[in-house]
Amino acid sequence: MAAGGSASAQAARHREHAQFLTRQLREAHRAAARWSAAAAGERQVAAALWALTRSGWTLLVDRRWPGTATANVDMILVGPAGVYVIDVKNWRDAPQIVDGELSAAGRSCAAELVKLQAVTRRVEDALADMQMSPVAVAPVMVFVGRQVDERLGRVHLVGIHELLHAVTSARTRLRSPVVRAVAAHLTDVFPAYEAPQLPDTATTDVPARTPDEPGELFNVDELAAEQLRVARERPVESWMTFLHPDQLSLVRRRWGGPARITGAAGTGKTVVGLHRAAYLAQSGGRVLYVTFVRNLPLIQKHLLERMAPAGSDRIEFTSLHRWAVTFLTQRGIPSRLNVAKADDCFARAWRTHGRHACLADLEPSPRYWEDELRHVIKGRDITSLPKYIAAPRPGRRTALRKTHKEAVWALYEEYQRLLNERGVQDFPDLLLTALAELRRHPTDGGYTTVIADEVQDLTLTGVRILHAISGDSPNGLLLIGDAQQAVYPGGFRLADAGLNIRGGRAEVLHVNYRNAAPIMQAALNVLDGEPFDDIDGMTITAPPAIEMTYHDGRVVHSPAESRPMHDAALRNALHDLAAQSDDALADAAVLCATKRDVDHYLQMLRAQGLPVLNLDDYDGRPGQALKVGTYLRAKGLEFKYVYLPCHDRGLKAAQLGGSADIDRLALARRQLFVAMTRARDLLWLGSITGGAPATSMNGC
Ligand SMILES: Nc1ncnc2c1ncn2[C@@H]1O[C@H](COP(=O)(O)OP(=O)(O)OP(=O)(O)O)[C@@H](O)[C@H]1O
Numbered sequence: 007m008a009a010g011g012s013a014s015a016q017a018a019r020h021r022e023h024a025q026f027l028t029r030q031l032r033e034a035h036r037a038a039a040r041w042s043a044a045a046a047g048e049r050q051v052a053a054a055l056w057a058l059t060r061s062g063w064t065l066l067v068d069r070r071w072p073g074t075a076t077a078n079v080d081m082i083l084v085g086p087a088g089v090y091v092i093d094v095k096n097w098r099d100a101p102q103i104v105d106g107e108l109s110a111a112g113r114s115c116a117a118e119l120v121k122l123q124a125v126t127r128r129v130e131d132a133l134a135d136m137q138m139s140p141v142a143v144a145p146v147m148v149f150v151g152r153q154v155d156e157r158l159g160r161v162h163l164v165g166i167h168e169l170l171h172a173v174t175s176a177r178t179r180l181r182s183p184v185v186r187a188v189a190a191h192l193t194d195v196f197p198a199y200e201a202p203q204l205p206d207t208a209t210t211d212v213p214a215r216t217p218d219e220p221g222e223l224f225n226v227d228e229l230a231a232e233q234l235r236v237a238r239e240r241p242v243e244s245w246m247t248f249l250h251p252d253q254l255s256l257v258r259r260r261w262g263g264p265a266r267i268t269g270a271a272g273t274g275k276t277v278v279g280l281h282r283a284a285y286l287a288q289s290g291g292r293v294l295y296v297t298f299v300r301n302l303p304l305i306q307k308h309l310l311e312r313m314a315p316a317g318s319d320r321i322e323f324t325s326l327h328r329w330a331v332t333f334l335t336q337r338g339i340p341s342r343l344n345v346a347k348a349d350d351c352f353a354r355a356w357r358t359h360g361r362h363a364c365l366a367d368l369e370p371s372p373r374y375w376e377d378e379l380r381h382v383i384k385g386r387d388i389t390s391l392p393k394y395i396a397a398p399r400p401g402r403r404t405a406l407r408k409t410h411k412e413a414v415w416a417l418y419e420e421y422q423r424l425l426n427e428r429g430v431q432d433f434p435d436l437l438l439t440a441l442a443e444l445r446r447h448p449t450d451g452g453y454t455t456v457i458a459d460e461v462q463d464l465t466l467t468g469v470r471i472l473h474a475i476s477g478d479s480p481n482g483l484l485l486i487g488d489a490q491q492a493v494y495p496g497g498f499r500l501a502d503a504g505l506n507i508r509g510g511r512a513e514v515l516h517v518n519y520r521n522a523a524p525i526m527q528a529a530l531n532v533l534d535g536e537p538f539d540d541i542d543g544m545t546i547t548a549p550p551a552i553e554m555t556y557h558d559g560r561v562v563h564s565p566a567e568s569r570p571m572h573d574a575a576l577r578n579a580l581h582d583l584a585a586q587s588d589d590a591l592a593d594a595a596v597l598c599a600t601k602r603d604v605d606h607y608l609q610m611l612r613a614q615g616l617p618v619l620n621l622d623d624y625d626g627r628p629g630q631a632l633k634v635g636t637y638l639r640a641k642g643l644e645f646k647y648v649y650l651p652c653h654d655r656g657l658k659a660a661q662l663g664g665s666a667d668i669d670r671l672a673l674a675r676r677q678l679f680v681a682m683t684r685a686r687d688l689l690w691l692g693s694i695t696g697g698a699p700a701t702s703m704n705g706c
Contacts, residue, residue, distance in 0.1 A: 047096025047150035048080055054166045055083055055092075058173065062086055062182050064189035069196035071125055079125050079196055084189040087176035088142035088247070091129050092169075093122045096150040101163065103156055108163070119161055122147060126160075130258075132195040136188065137254055141284045141314035142179055142247045146172075160288040160317055177312060179247045246313040249281065250274065250517055257281040264473065264483040265511040266461075266500075268540075270550040271491060271529070271683035272520030276642060279459050279486045280306065283321050284314035286481065291454035293321040296472065298463040298494075300325050302642050305626030306459070322453075326468050327433060330440035333451070337443055341436065348432035351424035352376050359420040363413040369404065369666040378402075379418050381496030384434035385465030387441070391415045400539040401497025404666045437467045444474040451475055454482070460642055461487035462541065466498035473503055489540045490533070490550065493638055493677045495669065499543045512542070518552050520644055522559020525689045526552065529682035532657075532675055559687040565695045572694050576607075576651050577614055579690055580632065583647060584616065588630075591617065594647035595633040597640050597681045599656035599674075607651060608634050637681040648685035651692040653678065 048068070055065050063085030071077040081092040095101070095118070099111035108115045126145040133143060146162045148169050155168040164172060180188065249257065256267060256278045269275050283293045297303055303323035311318045324332075331341050356372045365375055382402065388394045395411050406414070425431065431439070456476040458464065464472075469485070476482035485507075489497070500507055518526060530549060537547040564579070566572035576596070583590045596611070598604045604620065611618045611632065621635020621643075633645070637656075656678055660670035682689055 048094045050096075050150050051092070051094045051148050051166055051169075052081065054170060055081070058083070058085060058170075062185060063173075064185060066189065066192060066196065066198075069192075069198060071128065072195060072197075073128075077121075077125075079129075082129065082192055082196065083173065084180075084185055084192065085173065086178040086180055086182075086185065087173055088144060088179050089129060089133065089138075089188065089192070090173060091122065091126045091143065091145045093118070093125075093145075093147050094150060095147055100152060101149055101154060103158060103163075106158065108158055118147070119158060122161060123159075129192070129196075132192060133188065134254055134258070136191055137248050137251055138188070139247055139249050139254060139257060139281050139285075140288070141281055144316055157316065159290045162316065176315075246277070246281075249277065250515075252513075252515060252517075253278045253281070256513055257285050260481060261484070261511050262480050263478045263511065264476070264485070264505050264507055265513070266485040266487075266507045266541075267513050267515065268486075268488055269515030270488060270518060270552045271680070272518040272526075272644070273515035273552070274517065274519055275486045275488070275515055276306070276459055278515070279457050279484065280310050280313065282484065283455070283457055284310060284317060286455050287317035287320035288314070291320065291481070292452055293455045293457060294329070294451065294453040294475065295321055295323045295457045295459070296326050296329060297459045297642065298326060298468070299460060299638070299641050300328075301622060301624060301639060302460070303328075305624065305643070308626040326458075326464065326471065327436060330436050330471070333440055334436075334443060337447070339439065339443060342429060342431040343433065343436050344428075344430035345432065347428055347430040348425060351428060351430070352379070352421055355417055355421040355424055359417045360413075363417070364409055365413050365417065368406075368410060369664040371662060371664055371666065371670075374404075374664070374666045374670070375414065375417060377495040378414055379421055380432060380434050381465060381494065383414070383418050384432075384438065385467055385496050386498060386502070387438060387467050387470075398499075399496075400499055400543075401492065401495065403668050403672070434465065434467065437465065437471060441467055441471050441474065444471060448474065450477065454479075455484070456482065457484045457486065459486045460491075461485040462489045462492040462497070463487075463494045463641075464498070465496065466502050469498060469500070469503040469505070473505060485541075487541070489546070490538050491641075491676060491680050491683075492538070493641060493673070493680055495673060497539050498541060499539075500541050501543055507542070516551055516553045518554050520686055521554075521683055522557055522685075522687055523554045524561050525559055525682065525685050526554060528561045528689065528691075529679050532678050532682065534675070536672055536675055538672070538676070557687075559685075559689075561689045561691065564690060564692045566692065567694070567696050569694060572651065572692050573610060576649060576690075576692055577610070579649065580611065580616060581614075590647070591632040592628065592630045593645055594649065595621070595635065595640060595643075595645040595684065596649045596651065597635060597637055597684065598651060599637055599659075599677065599681075601636060603651065603655075604634055604636055637677045640681055640684050644684050644686055646686045647688040647690070648681070649690040649692070650678075650681055652694060653681075653691045654693050 052065065052067050059065055063083060066082040069079045069082060071079055079091065080094045083090040083092060097110050101115070102109050108119055122145050126143060130140040130143050144162060145160060146164060146169060149163065149165055152165045153167070154163050154165050156163045162172065253274055267275050267278060279295070283295050287293050295303070295306065303325055307323040310321060331343070334341060356375070360366060360372060360375055369375070382388070382399055383394060386397065388397055391412065394415055395408055425435070453475060456472050458472050461469070473483060535547070535549065537545050540546050564575045566575055580591070583594060596607050598607060608618055608620060611634065617631040618634050619629065619631035621633050621639040624633055656674040657671065660674035661667050662670070
């Protein structure tokens with residue numbers, strides 16, 4: 007090396023090092039500016055939220071995220087509306103949402119969202135110790151100095167003003183003792199990172215108890231008892247927040263394939279279904295929530311919107327038939343559904359191919375055979391006589407010999423011929439067309455999860471459709487139902503739909519939260535130990551294992567000698583109820599076995615000046631009217647007070663003296679069971695003891 011060479015090399019190294027240090031210093035300055043901006047931002051948000059602590063809210067500031075060395079949670083706000091996990095952003099550049107991605111000045115900020123979602127899950131885990139549902143936890147990113155009000159998946163992106171508006175306008179979920187217990191628990195789980203630095207202006211708003219002061223220790227049993235008490239008084243949002251540990255584990259469970267939840271009436275199956283739908287939607291999924299009943303989807307939609315507004319737009323509530331019509335329309339296949347013409351086709355087919363065949367000797371009621379065609383043959387997509395002869399008929403016990411099945415098949419073929427001749431379809435055809443189309447061009451419809459409630463009333467074709475949409479993907483399909491509450495004829499077995507749901511993917515709920523014990527007992531008496539076919543292929547003969555949560559309630563029997571006396575007793579009972587409180591009628595329902603009775607009582611009660619609403623028109627929104635509807639329309643619903651005029655009418659009408667009495671009676675019993683188990687506190691059972699025949703409007 008030349009003389010002086012080493013000195014100049016050293017100088018170069020020093021220069022390089024100096025540049026490196028300068029760069030680092032600049033970086034450190036920038037970071038310091040960022041941190042102090044962030045701290046200033048947090049102080050601003052804390053100051054704004056501090057005011058809430060005067061009205062029952064608790065604010066935890068700068069908490070340590072357990073299990074991490076340095077990570078923190080900016081704020082956790084606990085109050086009547088639930089729990090908010092808050093991440094404060096004091097960015098120089100405005101946040102932008104482009105193609106569903108958060109960015110600022112062209113730089114992706116997706117990692118920030120991921121971190122907030124992760125810490126929210128940690129808060130949910132902590133609250134699961136208290137049996138609190140994740141639907142009560144909301145992640146919020148607050149942008150200081152910005153006006154924002156957007157949602158990215160589950161995360162609410164807001165400015166300070168919008169945050170205040172959101173938390174103060176949300177519905178009440180938690181009463182103050184519960185707020186205190188939740189805040190105390192979170193204080194323990196997320197310890198203070200460093201003492202909160204609040205601006206001077208905020209300190210004047212500090213409540214008598216500081217936000218970090220531990221509240222009274224919670225006791226899960228006491229909390230559960232408090233929630234149960236609140237649940238009985240309503241409103242619905244309260245019981246929508248705390249769940250039984252068995253329910254909560256089902257809400258958050260990751261299933262590797264199709265799963266099912268069963269349980270007797272009132273054991274919280276739908277509650278689990280709705281919470282799970284909300285949880286999966288909030289986690290970024292898209293959920294199809296299906297039932298068989300027409301009015302239930304709207305009611306459940308409104309319930310869910312109140313319970314978990316965030317993510318509710320990612321859940322589609324529909325009846326299976328409505329879904330099928332929409333799906334076929336999208337595929338350019340117009341619906342040819344025409345119920346009246348289809349009924350007429352059956353009546354004509356019966357006249358020529360049923361009435362004089364061996365079928366009428368076995369069972370004279372054409373209705374029974376109509377159900378056989380629609381629910382058994384078409385409902386199970388049986389396509390040939392040999393297949394029909396070989397097929398089991400779950401849900402039906404009337405034994406059919408080969409000659410009967412041949413006669414049924416001839417009736418079926420004639421019925422189909424007439425439908426084709428007229429160019430119309432019945433309900434089962436609609437589902438069969440949708441299934442065929444799904445098989446031709448499969449689609450998941452964009453759904454990550456399909457949840458079917460009241461699944462016992464679907465046909466095999468219906469379940470095949472749902473399975474075709476969801477496939478066997480993890481968390482893809484959840485079937486919820488109770489075969490003992492099947493109110494339509496026929497049935498299916500999961501295995502026939504290619505579903506093998508066992509072990510940890512088949513769960514049973516046991517705790518009944520709805521019915522007073524005497525009401526449940528009266529309902530079980532009606533079933534009289536009647537065996538029923540479960541969708542897993544088993545025939546259940548033992549009564550369901552139900553754990554009742556104690557609460558008062560009663561069954562009132564009201565026998566009368568004549569229809570006028572019976573109806574007068576009902577009117578008196580309802581007037582007494584109306585006199586109890588202004589809104590008692592709003593929590594009551596008159597349920598009938600037939601539409602004709604519904605019309606009769608609607609008319610009668612209107613004439614009495616009572617506010618009434620046909621259950622057909624009920625959408626779940628609170629109102630003052632007394633509901634009147636059929637047993638079938640009341641499926642999945644509940645009321646504090648339930649009145650069943652002529653309650654044994656359906657049972658009597660089922661006994662026609664035909665061979666199919668066994669099936670008819672079983673169905674009538676299950677329908678009555680469903681109607682009775684809609685009652686929480688009072689079940690009024692009207693009956694007529696003497697006089698006119700069962701089918702006359704003069705008698706029950
Ligand atoms: N964890 C809970 N705590 C308190 N109440 C609850 C809980 N879960 C459910 N309930 C109550 O039980 C009632 C019945 O719940 P849900 O309608 O989900 O039952 P279900 O099993 O679907 O009933 P059914 O099969 O009879 O329609 C709810 O309205 C609610 O009042």
